[in-house]
Amino acid sequence: MGPLDVVTLAQAKIYLKVDFADDDTLIESIIGSAINYVEQATSYRLYTRTEYKHSDATYDVDIFQYPITSVQVQTIDGTVVTWPEIKIDPIRTKVIFLRVPFNNAWRSNQGFGDGLDNGYGYFSGYSASLPLYKIAIECGYSNTLGATYPISDIPFAILQAVKTIIVNMYENRDTSAESIPSNVTQELQSYSRNPMF
Amino acid sequence: MNPGKLNHRIKFSRLVSTQNESLGAEVSFEPVVVSDTDTPDTTWGDLRPPRYNDQLALEAGASVLNGDRVLKIRYRNSFQPTKDMMFEDVQQAQKYTVHAILPYDEKKKNDVFKDREFIYILGKKRE
Numbered sequence: 001m002g003p004l005d006v007v008t009l010a011q012a013k014i015y016l017k018v019d020f021a022d023d024d025t026l027i028e029s030i031i032g033s034a035i036n037y038v039e040q041a042t043s044y045r046l047y048t049r050t051e052y053k054h055s056d057a058t059y060d061v062d063i064f065q066y067p068i069t070s071v072q073v074q075t076i077d078g079t080v081v082t083w084p085e086i087k088i089d090p091i092r093t094k095v096i097f098l099r100v101p102f103n104n105a106w107r108s109n110q111g112f113g114d115g116l117d118n119g120y121g122y123f124s125g126y127s128a129s130l131p132l133y134k135i136a137i138e139c140g141y142s143n144t145l146g147a148t149y150p151i152s153d154i155p156f157a158i159l160q161a162v163k164t165i166i167v168n169m170y171e172n173r174d175t176s177a178e179s180i181p182s183n184v185t186q187e188l189q190s191y192s193r194n195p196m197f
Numbered sequence: 198m199n200p201g202k203l204n205h206r207i208k209f210s211r212l213v214s215t216q217n218e219s220l221g222a223e224v225s226f227e228p229v230v231v232s233d234t235d236t237p238d239t240t241w242g243d244l245r246p247p248r249y250n251d252q253l254a255l256e257a258g259a260s261v262l263n264g265d266r267v268l269k270i271r272y273r274n275s276f277q278p279t280k281d282m283m284f285e286d287v288q289q290a291q292k293y294t295v296h297a298i299l300p301y302d303e304k305k306k307n308d309v310f311k312d313r314e315f316i317y318i319l320g321k322k323r324e
Contacts, residue, residue, distance in 0.1 A: 016200050017200040017201075017203040017241040018200075018271060019231075019233060020240075020273040020274075020275060021233045022274050167199075167200055171199075171200070
């Protein structure tokens with residue numbers, strides 16, 4: 001799945017009133033850029049993919065991507081780890097790294113603890129600030145039949161924002177001064193899942 | 198440019214004269230391919246009355262009359278308008294002959310896509 005499954009080339013060309021093939025490659029790349037822009041602004045993921053976050057298990061990890069199909073914690077070499085508690089929530093998905101006692105053999109055997117890679121901890125209960133774990137996040141709307149989050153569930157306002165940005169990028173591809181229309185950025189803010197904004 | 202302003206369906210055709218043995222020259226219009234759609238002789242365009250600048254862009258002696266219109270369509274590699282063409286506003290069923298291809302673009306002078314963004318055609322209204 002890719003950006004062209006969300007907004008097809010034909011749909012974009014109808015919206016742009018382009019009825020010739022000269023700019024097809026350009027429009028396809030603009031579709032990808034516009035969808036990326038909307039995804040960055042809202043944390044919605046409009047097509048399925050696996051994204052990764054890294055953690056040293058010192059802090060709990062908030063995941064803002066939406067919609068989420070599954071979350072899996074792995075060690076860096078890909079072994080699945082089951083001890084973190086994963087709360088997949090429609091409001092905010094969270095990976096809670098349960099504090100493993102420092103003297104726990106499992107933890108100390110990892111050879112990290114005080115950052116000196118000697119198997120001894122300096123701050124009890126905390127691991128070193130190295131990315132020990134990666135969190136594989138399956139997210140995005142899907143076009144497969146019977147999917148939990150079908151592509152038809154994407155809010156219309158987000159799709160409209162994608163199309164408006166496609167027009168903006170296509171019409172102003174030769175200039176740098178043009179910005180995304182403020183009504184679109186305001187609309188996207190209302191869908192933003194990032195608590196910073 | 199707001200693509201929503203390209204809100205007229207425009208059909209292009211070309212003047213063709215064939216020699217007929219009994220009647221002499223016979224004039225007809227044949228469709229011109231302008232788009233890659235199911236209706237290849239039709240495209241989207243913006244029709245507006247000529248402005249003062251359009252008159253300045255014309256050759257000396259050329260005049261602009263009341264019913265004339267300037268047609269704006271997207272530039273495409275496969276289509277170059279010529280003066281033996283005619284275009285029709287499909288909704289209004291109004292035909293225009295191509296009188297001039299206006300040699301300028303509304304965009305800025307340092308625009309790298311200058312003259313490659315839109316084509317402006319001055320059309321004379323056909324009665």
